[in-house]
Amino acid sequence: MDKVADFHNHIQWNPWQPKGAQSKPTITGTSKRPGHKYSWKDSKIGTGSLTLRDIDEKHIHFDLEFIKPIRTIARDNWLFEDWGIGETKVTWQNSGMLPYPIGRLMGFVIHKNLKRQFAEGLINLKKFCELYDGTIPVRHF
Structure with a gap:
């Protein structure tokens, strides 16, 4: 959970960080x-922030706000479940609304891209945890 709830770690694995090489992240x-808040401003990935709203032993809830290029808000929710010795099942959910007409015209494409980016983020998180914790490296089949 520390790798997600601490933005100093979060920037090491999140799928959008490399895309914004010019970004100026601020962690407060x-x-x-x-x-706890992570804000960014970049000509390529836009402007926004992710703020930790609530945390307990199994859940993390964030408020996600995009200012540019499209003004919208969303919720990021995480669930961490113990799956045996040294294994954790991680579920990452995101929900929000896209403003009209963007949601209607581009919703399917945006959803498809986000699904791929979330999968990439979970893979990055797994790799980061394995490197950080010194566990067995990820195997690709």
Whole structure:
């Protein structure tokens, strides 16, 4: 959970960080506490912020706000379930609305791209956790 709830770690695995090489991230607040915030501003990936809203032993909830290129808000929710010795099942959910007409015209394409980016983020997170914790490396089949 620390790799997700602490934005100093979060920037090491999130799928959008490499796309915004020019981005100027700002991290404020206390790590792993409500109000901890990651903000970015970049000509390529836009402007927005991710703020930790709530955290407990199994869940992390974030408020996600995009300012540019499209103004919208969303929720990021994480569930961490113990799956045996040294294994954790991680579920990452995102929900939000796209403003009209963007949602109607581009919703399917945006959803398809986000699905791929979330999968990439979970793979990056797994690799980061394995490197950080010194566990068995990811095997590709």
